[in-house]
Amino acid sequence: MAKVTMEKWKERIRDPKNECMSRDEMHALQSERLVKQVKNVYENVVFYREKMDAMGLEPGDIKGIEDITKLPFTTKEDLRNNYPFGLLAVPQSKIVRVQGTSGTTGKLTLASYTQKDVDVWSECVARCLTMAGLTEEDRLHVCYGYGLFTGGMGIDLGARKLGCMAIPMSSGNTQRQLMCMEDFGATAFACTPSYALYLAEAAQEAGIIDKLQLKASINGAEPWTEEMRLKIEESFNINTFDIYGLCEITGPGVAMDCIHHKGLHVNEDYFYPEVLDSVDHTPCEDNETGELVFTTLVKEGMPLIRYRTKDLTSIDHSPCACGRTLPRIQKFTGRTDDMKVIRGVNVFPTQVEAVLLNMGGGVAPHYMMIVDRVNNLDVLTVMVEVDEHFFSDQIRELDALRKRIAEALKQALGLSVVVKLVEPKTIQRSEGKAKRVIDNRNLV
Amino acid sequence: MTIKQLSVFLENRAGRLDEVLEVLAANDINIVALSMADTADYGMLRMIVNHPEKGRNVLREAGITAMLTDVVALRVPHATGSLSKAMHQIVEGEVNVEYMYAFANGTDASAVIRCDDPLKVIDILKESGFDVWGEEAYHANEL
Numbered sequence: 001m002a003k004v005t006m007e008k009w010k011e012r013i014r015d016p017k018n019e020c021m022s023r024d025e026m027h028a029l030q031s032e033r034l035v036k037q038v039k040n041v042y043e044n045v046v047f048y049r050e051k052m053d054a055m056g057l058e059p060g061d062i063k064g065i066e067d068i069t070k071l072p073f074t075t076k077e078d079l080r081n082n083y084p085f086g087l088l089a090v091p092q093s094k095i096v097r098v099q100g101t102s103g104t105t106g107k108l109t110l111a112s113y114t115q116k117d118v119d120v121w122s123e124c125v126a127r128c129l130t131m132a133g134l135t136e137e138d139r140l141h142v143c144y145g146y147g148l149f150t151g152g153m154g155i156d157l158g159a160r161k162l163g164c165m166a167i168p169m170s171s172g173n174t175q176r177q178l179m180c181m182e183d184f185g186a187t188a189f190a191c192t193p194s195y196a197l198y199l200a201e202a203a204q205e206a207g208i209i210d211k212l213q214l215k216a217s218i219n220g221a222e223p224w225t226e227e228m229r230l231k232i233e234e235s236f237n238i239n240t241f242d243i244y245g246l247c248e249i250t251g252p253g254v255a256m257d258c259i260h261h262k263g264l265h266v267n268e269d270y271f272y273p274e275v276l277d278s279v280d281h282t283p284c285e286d287n288e289t290g291e292l293v294f295t296t297l298v299k300e301g302m303p304l305i306r307y308r309t310k311d312l313t314s315i316d317h318s319p320c321a322c323g324r325t326l327p328r329i330q331k332f333t334g335r336t337d338d339m340k341v342i343r344g345v346n347v348f349p350t351q352v353e354a355v356l357l358n359m360g361g362g363v364a365p366h367y368m369m370i371v372d373r374v375n376n377l378d379v380l381t382v383m384v385e386v387d388e389h390f391f392s393d394q395i396r397e398l399d400a401l402r403k404r405i406a407e408a409l410k411q412a413l414g415l416s417v418v419v420k421l422v423e424p425k426t427i428q429r430s431e432g433k434a435k436r437v438i439d440n441r442n443l444v
Numbered sequence: 445m446t447i448k449q450l451s452v453f454l455e456n457r458a459g460r461l462d463e464v465l466e467v468l469a470a471n472d473i474n475i476v477a478l479s480m481a482d483t484a485d486y487g488m489l490r491m492i493v494n495h496p497e498k499g500r501n502v503l504r505e506a507g508i509t510a511m512l513t514d515v516v517a518l519r520v521p522h523a524t525g526s527l528s529k530a531m532h533q534i535v536e537g538e539v540n541v542e543y544m545y546a547f548a549n550g551t552d553a554s555a556v557i558r559c560d561d562p563l564k565v566i567d568i569l570k571e572s573g574f575d576v577w578g579e580e581a582y583h584a585n586e587l
Contacts, residue, residue, distance in 0.1 A: 386453075386509075393451030393513045393558075394542055395481055395488055402485075420485050423455055423509045 002215065002237045004133070009259050011322050014130040014162075015123075018269050019324045023317065026325065030272055031064035033297035038062045038071065041303050044089040047082055048072075048305060065272065068295060069283065074307045076109060079248065084110045087302050095301055099247050100148035108148070111247045112301040118157065120298060124253035124267045125158020131258050131265070131322075132216045132241045134188055136163035141186035143195065144221070145171040150251025151221055155190045158253060171195070174202050182208050188216040190243075193224040193232060194434035197365065200235035201425075214238050220245070220252060222434060223332045225350050226261070227357035231365060242331055248307055249294045255329055260321050263328025272297055273329060274306070275315045289314045292329060310335050340437060342371055342378045345415045349436040352382055355405070355412045362390045362401050366427045373441040381418040382409060388424040445578050446514040446562045448496035453509040454487040464489065464508055471502040476584050477556060479545035490545070492517070492556060494582045516557045516565050517577035519549075527555060530574055534559070537568040549584050 013019050021029070039059040041048040051072040052058070061070060078087075085092065094114045101109040113121070134140065140159045144151030152170055159166035167184055169177055171191070177199065181189065191199070196219050203209040214236055219229075220243035233240045244264050245252035254271050255264035266273045272295040275284045284290040292311045296303050312335070317327040332350075340347045349369060356365045364385040372379045384405055392398060402419050409417040428435075454460050461480075468475065477492040493499045496512055503510035520526045527546075534541060534557075542558045554577060559565050566576050577584070 388509070391453060391509055391511055393449075393453075393488055393490060393511060395483060396542070398486075399483070423453055425507070426455070 003233060003239050004215065006259065009133070011259065012130050012133060012135070013323060014127045016323075019127065019265075019326055021269075021325060023325065026269065027065060029269055030297060031066075033269075034065050034068060034272065034295065035059075035062055037295070037297055037299075037303055038305070040089055041305060045087055045303070047078065047087055068272065068274065068306070071295075071305050073281075073293070074304050076248075076308070076310070079109050080107060083107055085112065087304075088112055089303050090114055090300055098148070099150045099153065099251060101247050109248060111150075111250075114300040117250070117299055117301050120270055121154060121250045121253060122157040122161040124250065124270060125154055126161035127267060128218070128241075128243055128253050128256035129155075129158050129162050129164065131256050132188065132218050133239065133259075134162060134164055134216065138164040138187045139167060139185055140164050141167045141169055141177075141181050141184070141189040143169045143171055143177055143189060143191040143199075144252075150245065150247040151190075151192075154245065154251035154253055155218070174199065175206075178203055178206055178208060181214075182211055185213045187213055188218065188238075189214065190218040192221050192430070192434065193219040193228055194222065194430050196232045196240075197228070197235065198429040200232065201429075204235070209236065212236070216241065218243050218256075220256075223335065223338065223348070223350050225354045225357065226331060227354050228365060229261070231357055244329075244332070246309060246311075248304060249296055249309075250299070254294070257328075257331070258320060258322040258324065262320060263316055263330050265320065265324050265326040265328055266315075268326055270296070270298055273315060273327065275313060275329070278312070284314065286316050286318075287314050289330075338437070340369075340371055340380075340439065342380050342415060345413065347380065347413055347415065351412055352409065352436075355408045356384065359405065359408065362387055363405065364424065366429070367436065368427050369437045371437065371439045371441055378441065379418060380413075380415060381420060383420045383422050383427060385424050385427055386421050391424070445566070445576070447492065447517050447577060447579060447581050448512045449515040449556065449558070450491045450493050450496050450499045450503075451511050451513050452489040452491070452503060454489055456484075456486050461487070461489065463506075464503065467502055467506045467508065468493070468499060471498065473499045473502070474586070476582065477545065477547035477554070479543075479556070481543070490543075490556075490558075492547070492581060492584075494586070496582070513558065514562050516559070516562050516569070517581045518555045518557060518569055519552050519575040519577060520555055521552050527553075530555070530569060530572070533568050533572045533574075534565055537564060539565050539568070547584075554581065554584065 042059045095112045096115050097113050142155045146152035156166050216239045218241050229240050243252045243256045245254040255266040257264045274293040275290040278291050292309045292313050294307050313329045315329050319325050366385045368383045370381040406419040474494040479490045481488045500510045540560045544557050546555045
């Protein structure tokens, strides 16, 4: 099996009624759900009641989805302050599972799910898997981590709902991953994009890449570029899809891109998206970039009102060629958290990735950015792996390559960059989310 | 004929050269000649060894970036001006020399030349009465 061309692609839609409904119908559905949800959080969550009381807002003031801008925001800080169970809207006995962020610093962010929340999550992921062309005939190799992190469990729940075979590998042990992928005849796999690329490298090295029966991959959980997506498609000769989610809202399955790759369809009948100006928080027009904010319209366990994701994107409500009317958010250029301000210039790791993938060979898309402060001046160093096939024993050629990369990065970032060439396969490959930036600046 | 030079990319970090030499030693690779070029960020180690293919393979297995490069090993007598004369012929032939390093044998010396057209250089040198090493260079000075 291999990549399916657009001409031969047969679009499958799991829930045409909800995924293809008219804007008016969706508006009515969202209004009904929001009114109910606001009443629910006011009555059952002290945090929201206090916030709304302080604003002089009553549940009755929210008459439809257009009133959502009247409601207060919820931030990650609020979640931390109410850690772990302070935001529950149901008795703890109704909670059937918890999931947490994969964050590595400080307390984790915990989300609690009722059985219905798990069902909704499963259904959303099943929609996404269908969007990737999977059916009950497929065998889905899951190398997202299983555990508190929503990646492994989320994809697994979706596979169960869809009825395809889940292969719960979890992360790590690449050789074993490949062995199982080959032996069990996986037709699709799910993991972070950086790990997908690493798997491709390892499969090529082991000489089994052509023996795999893969047709699709579902990747997400870290920001990545369209160039990276095409690179994964090319390496495995498959169709690759971008899945998005965050545990506060549900986990993977909040949004996913279809074969047309013109943005990620948001399951907005469950998770209402707003894109807001990052400064004054007023709604952005379609296709205008701002911060993505979600309201969980039907969540029971830990409903969130206007949760600020810190992810930057834009939204497009026009119908998609795939037939869905679910609006599309643009592929993420980065989280406000990942952005580095270097000498006053905003830099996202994905910009570096795009430059390396556009070099037309010579380098591998593995890199590490190091930010230092030398004599009160920020210095950005990018360590780049030289492609094994390009290696030359002539310093002149390597130096020319280094200069070409530095020039391309300067063009793209608007900032002078120190490029250091390193040996192939020496930048650490991640089995989860890739760490791309080390910031050594000690700012006081 | 050309001979194979073993070239190794060395990242600028403590102990890297030591690692490379250790791998070679552990695999009975004898170094006949060696040259090291350095830049601010990395070094390039170039060697003539007794078993170039094996040398490259054992380094690669150890995760070290190594490659084989075709070079010309010119034999020059221990006489003042002989290298100058050889170089003069190469320049006349309009071949560009990338780099060069030398090692001594008992009775004469050898200059390892990396250029953009090694076969042409060999023709030029031979026509001018110079001798070039074949694969016996891999075992030059061996006890």
